Amino acid sequence: MAAALSGPLRPELAQAVSQARVLVVGAGGIGCELLKNLVLTGFSSIYVIDLDTIDVSNLNRQFLFQKKHVGRSKSQVAKESVLQFCPEANIIAYHDSIMNPDYNVEFFRQFTLVMNALDNRAARNHVNRMCLAADIPLIESGTAGYLGQVTVIKKGVTECYECQPKPTQKTFPGCTIRNTPSEPIHCIVWAKYLFNQLFGEEDADQEVSPDRADPEAAWEPAEAEARALASNEDGEIKRVSTKEWAKSTGYDPVKLFTKLFKDDIRYLLTMDKLWRKRKPPVPLDWAEVQKQEQNIPDQQNESSAVLKDQQVLNVRSYADLFSKSVKTLSLHLAEKADGEALIWDKDDPSAMDFVTAAANLRMHVFGMNMKSRFDIKSMAGNIIPAIATTNAVIAGLIVLEGLKILSGKIDQCRTIFLNKQPNPRKKLLVPCALDPPNPNCYVCASKPEVTVKLNTHKVTVLTLQDKILKEKFAMVAPDVQIEDGKGTILISSEEGETEANNHRKLSDFGIRNGTRLQADDFLQDYTLLINVLHSEDLEKDVEFEVVGDTPERIGPKPSEPTSRNISNGSDDGAQPSTSTAPEQEDVVIVDSEDEGTSSNAEDVESRSRKRKLEKGCECAGAKRSRAEQEQDQDDLMIVESEDEGAASSLGEEESRSHKRKLEEKGCECIRAKSMC
Amino acid sequence: MARPGPKEQRYDRQLRLWGDHGQEALESAHVCVINATATGTEILKNLVLPGIGSFTIVDGNQVSGEDVGNNFFLQKSHIGQNRAQSATELLQELNGDVSGNFVEESPEKLLDNDPSFFNRFNLVVATQLPESTLLRLAEVLWNSNIPLLVCRTYGLVGYMRVVIKEHTVVESHPDNMLEDLRLDKPFPELIEHVQDYDLERMDKKDHSHTPWIVIVAKYLTKWFSEKSEQLPKNYKEKEAFKELIRQGILKNDNGTPEDEENFEEAIKNVNTALNRTEIPRGIEELFNDDCCLKLTEQSSSFWILVRALKEFVANEGQGSLPVRGTIPDMMADSNKFIKLQNVYREKAKKDTAAVGSHAAKLLQSLGKAPESVSERELKLFCSNAAFLHVVRCRSLAEEHSPNSCSRDAIISHMDNPDSEIVLYLMLRAVNRFYKQHGRYPGVYNYQVEDDIGKLKSCLTGFLQEHGLSVAVKDDYVHEFCRYGAAEPHAVAAFMGGAAAQEVIKVITGQFFLQYLQFCKYFGVLPLTGLFCSVLLAN
Numbered sequence A: 001m002a003a004a005l006s007g008p009l010r011p012e013l014a015q016a017v018s019q020a021r022v023l024v025v026g027a028g029g030i031g032c033e034l035l036k037n038l039v040l041t042g043f044s045s046i047y048v049i050d051l052d053t054i055d056v057s058n059l060n061r062q063f064l065f066q067k068k069h070v071g072r073s074k075s076q077v078a079k080e081s082v083l084q085f086c087p088e089a090n091i092i093a094y095h096d097s098i099m100n101p102d103y104n105v106e107f108f109r110q111f112t113l114v115m116n117a118l119d120n121r122a123a124r125n126h127v128n129r130m131c132l133a134a135d136i137p138l139i140e141s142g143t144a145g146y147l148g149q150v151t152v153i154k155k156g157v158t159e160c161y162e163c164q165p166k167p168t169q170k171t172f173p174g175c176t177i178r179n180t181p182s183e184p185i186h187c188i189v190w191a192k193y194l195f196n197q198l199f200g201e202e203d204a205d206q207e208v209s210p211d212r213a214d215p216e217a218a219w220e221p222a223e224a225e226a227r228a229l230a231s232n233e234d235g236e237i238k239r240v241s242t243k244e245w246a247k248s249t250g251y252d253p254v255k256l257f258t259k260l261f262k263d264d265i266r267y268l269l270t271m272d273k274l275w276r277k278r279k280p281p282v283p284l285d286w287a288e289v290q291k292q293e294q295n296i297p298d299q300q301n302e303s304s305a306v307l308k309d310q311q312v313l314n315v316r317s318y319a320d321l322f323s324k325s326v327k328t329l330s331l332h333l334a335e336k337a338d339g340e341a342l343i344w345d346k347d348d349p350s351a352m353d354f355v356t357a358a359a360n361l362r363m364h365v366f367g368m369n370m371k372s373r374f375d376i377k378s379m380a381g382n383i384i385p386a387i388a389t390t391n392a393v394i395a396g397l398i399v400l401e402g403l404k405i406l407s408g409k410i411d412q413c414r415t416i417f418l419n420k421q422p423n424p425r426k427k428l429l430v431p432c433a434l435d436p437p438n439p440n441c442y443v444c445a446s447k448p449e450v451t452v453k454l455n456t457h458k459v460t461v462l463t464l465q466d467k468i469l470k471e472k473f474a475m476v477a478p479d480v481q482i483e484d485g486k487g488t489i490l491i492s493s494e495e496g497e498t499e500a501n502n503h504r505k506l507s508d509f510g511i512r513n514g515t516r517l518q519a520d521d522f523l524q525d526y527t528l529l530i531n532v533l534h535s536e537d538l539e540k541d542v543e544f545e546v547v548g549d550t551p552e553r554i555g556p557k558p559s560e561p562t563s564r565n566i567s568n569g570s571d572d573g574a575q576p577s578t579s580t581a582p583e584q585e586d587v588v589i590v591d592s593e594d595e596g597t598s599s600n601a602e603d604v605e606s607r608s609r610k611r612k613l614e615k616g617c618e619c620a621g622a623k624r625s626r627a628e629q630e631q632d633q634d635d636l637m638i639v640e641s642e643d644e645g646a647a648s649s650l651g652e653e654e655s656r657s658h659k660r661k662l663e664e665k666g667c668e669c670i671r672a673k674s675m676c
Numbered sequence B: 001m002a003r004p005g006p007k008e009q010r011y012d013r014q015l016r017l018w019g020d021h022g023q024e025a026l027e028s029a030h031v032c033v034i035n036a037t038a039t040g041t042e043i044l045k046n047l048v049l050p051g052i053g054s055f056t057i058v059d060g061n062q063v064s065g066e067d068v069g070n071n072f073f074l075q076k077s078h079i080g081q082n083r084a085q086s087a088t089e090l091l092q093e094l095n096g097d098v099s100g101n102f103v104e105e106s107p108e109k110l111l112d113n114d115p116s117f118f119n120r121f122n123l124v125v126a127t128q129l130p131e132s133t134l135l136r137l138a139e140v141l142w143n144s145n146i147p148l149l150v151c152r153t154y155g156l157v158g159y160m161r162v163v164i165k166e167h168t169v170v171e172s173h174p175d176n177m178l179e180d181l182r183l184d185k186p187f188p189e190l191i192e193h194v195q196d197y198d199l200e201r202m203d204k205k206d207h208s209h210t211p212w213i214v215i216v217a218k219y220l221t222k223w224f225s226e227k228s229e230q231l232p233k234n235y236k237e238k239e240a241f242k243e244l245i246r247q248g249i250l251k252n253d254n255g256t257p258e259d260e261e262n263f264e265e266a267i268k269n270v271n272t273a274l275n276r277t278e279i280p281r282g283i284e285e286l287f288n289d290d291c292c293l294k295l296t297e298q299s300s301s302f303w304i305l306v307r308a309l310k311e312f313v314a315n316e317g318q319g320s321l322p323v324r325g326t327i328p329d330m331m332a333d334s335n336k337f338i339k340l341q342n343v344y345r346e347k348a349k350k351d352t353a354a355v356g357s358h359a360a361k362l363l364q365s366l367g368k369a370p371e372s373v374s375e376r377e378l379k380l381f382c383s384n385a386a387f388l389h390v391v392r393c394r395s396l397a398e399e400h401s402p403n404s405c406s407r408d409a410i411i412s413h414m415d416n417p418d419s420e421i422v423l424y425l426m427l428r429a430v431n432r433f434y435k436q437h438g439r440y441p442g443v444y445n446y447q448v449e450d451d452i453g454k455l456k457s458c459l460t461g462f463l464q465e466h467g468l469s470v471a472v473k474d475d476y477v478h479e480f481c482r483y484g485a486a487e488p489h490a491v492a493a494f495m496g497g498a499a500a501q502e503v504i505k506v507i508t509g510q511f512f513l514q515y516l517q518f519c520k521y522f523g524v525l526p527l528t529g530l531f532c533s534v535l536l537a538n
């Protein structure tokens, strides 16, 4: 092994390699390649951690896994496979979350180098902090379709992963989802919520029934009761949870269908103010639908099963699919232990069938054109295309950056962007010098500090903990004390100590404009000082704002066109204006799929329009978010720069639908791009 | 029913990039890889995973200890066995859908005894081949019109070059794709459709649900009759045109404008919607290409379709390409949107049929069967008519001849400090070293010092022979000697990804090619990235 290295690697470096202990976080697309590269480069002490298990859709690139491994631990199988090829390799595998407190700063300190091969931002944020706290160099990477990126993070020398603020996840107003969907994505989100309401963990933020508090409908309270009667079952449903009710019917598909696509819709129609400017929905009747012919898949395309997935069927077929998937899922649920729930997974065929059917039926009810299962899967699963070649290129580069670090040449490290397809003058790889740390970074600055604008009379301690500290500031187990001279403990990470505070408002604890809160995360060895800026005029549905942060954008990531993520630079978008132009999350992009300069302007406009839309919709309900945003950015990357729609080429189709306000056009292929 | 099969599940993430027809092309391709080196097997791994139809490895070497050290698909137990066979075994395990084959023979022998052997492949990848063998192979493939991808990992330098006489791309997936709306040259069906709308007499709801394309078309008519005979061109005119549209927004009883998003959309889209419909220069060039003008029985369906397209433009198209037939999403109610969409779609169908009938006539006159161009091919071709792309490379022989070696281009590249052309010159120098000494410089540590001088003289000889008066820093000579022609795995892995990507592009006929590239990681100079140029290929 050493023979191959003695040439290109100087002896000191070869020795540093063999003595290094490295941690690979993630054993997916990049992770598999990386393990192979590390072993064959002479690394002899390799730790790998991954929480995930193997899925069939991994097999087109995660070469350490085979069909027979589906369902097993990625890290474990990756280790076994590497050992099979290279029995002398020394690999320690953990099937676990890197965010588990067992992997504390001490754990991180034992490594010479940490390499991320992750697929989600929460874990990336966390590893970033752990490496800063342990002062261990981190190589961050990601891929999306043909695009890829590698960068190096070193405390005090380079930017950290969080130096440039990334816009937070997008959300939809509750009433758009529940009452007035105008785009397919709204129906898809609704269908995913419905899945959770019926079979999964119920979540109060994921209501699917008509929202009568919709202020846009603003009817007279006196009329409300009369209207409520219009929906014969409504009263009953309100009192018990959707799940309880569904259970009580024995998950009868026809009853569910009737409630969801007929009674609830009729009820919505009684909120007539909603339909003055909109096209009103049309309730569906099970018996009527059954009179329709079932779709026979296009015989012509029998040869390619792929196409079947890409066909749009008729209402009858989706009604049947709904019925079938409800039956299957209720059986799955019945097999679970009491109190256990199903978890939505785009790669679970029944779960995907259910969402395809429910979303399409709702699209039909609201006059949108239905979509194929293939497209719905893209949108619902937030699927980012992934191929072996890009991962191979990136994993090769990771090791080469690692070698530079080990030879003490961190100054020669670069952020490297992998382009999609250079025109003749462009380069395929674009290296950029690493930026120095942002002195105002709320993570790696010497005394991290932020100002958060919120209404102290409205924000509860729980919101502070879950939405602000955990979700926004990526803490895992925060402790919070008020700098009031008394050191009042507001939140304790010890179970049972401060739960009583959860539902009280911040103002109940004397927190007001100018109050300073000290938030600590012991695991991350991270302390953040929060200055409270009290404000009563935040937009509706906005619970807090980080001052100086990029404004939040509404709308789901996957539906944002790719074009936009790409650098806003010059016409041909060749150069990564990256580090300073935060755009799409996780990806990196360099080459432009931009539709010319117009699209940037357009982007801004559509953004503001969306905001306007949200404003207009004065829903009292909380924002919907999170759940549907769990990315599948398989192997995806990240690195500051962009936040927008990691989905690259696949974005095309969705992006368009996003723009469409009133309805959707048929999904037929529009561009030569991606599928069709 | 709509449930995807195991194949679709397995390939789901890539179908989203190249579509099922791209996948079909991949699955019916047979690729030959010469030498199961680390670079060779890494390329293969990245072709086997996405499901290439079949591969054949040609390699006469036996597995050595060094191979096992840098090649994931060779194991200790293989030492002494044939390299092609050993690698095939393990690569095959990655994907049961792929058929793996091997030939235990050196490429030199095959070229001596049976050069036609290579004709059976859709593409040949040559890794780590000595220059003389490479040139022989390249000539055979060039004459048989089979694409060759040269790939080489040399120390920390990677080199890749596509050698292809002609490669035609229908789906180039361009970065900037404007909509094809024909608002500047509305076709009769569109004019008629727009006339059906009477914005003055609509109720409020219909008014605010009228698609923006119709609005812009309406106001263009108004513009032509009131303001100018020309399309709004400059900023000022476009602003005036936007104002004209803005005045069309309905007003409520107080005289304030209603909130009509479709009008806002129309205003926003003015800039791009008024783009002139014209034939892109690249397509004009194809029309004047000899391959288009002089069709023969051997002409590919691509060129027959280009000719049919040209005839369409001259006749039915009245100077324009076929309508693409798609419109963007917009504010509109279903009914209006679908009607408008159908106007474009029907026109596209009609245009496609017209191109098809030109193609049928051409096929007939060439004595070819009408089915030799499928409906699907025709449709794909027409909807991509503005983005067709043809790549033509120089042969390797031409590149290597002192008479035609792009001297000026190399010299001017040497002036650019970012250019990595120097790596190319160094690779040529080590090839010369190999020719003279039967081995690469620095392969034995004890010879490194000696070899520096020898390599230097090879470099000088090469530069003189090719009339290249450029200076190459000694650092490069030292660095290349130190590499000792080693093939570090990380670089091979990188090249495996980049090269397999090019193979997939050639096979699927989608996306632009890379032509030629080098990469260099670190060493004498800080990492500079990857060099890519048509310079030597064209």
Ligand SMILES: [Zn+2]
Pocket (backbone or CB within 6 Å): A159, A160, A161, A162, A163, A164, A437, A438, A441, A442, A443, A444, A445
């Ligand atoms: Zn930072």
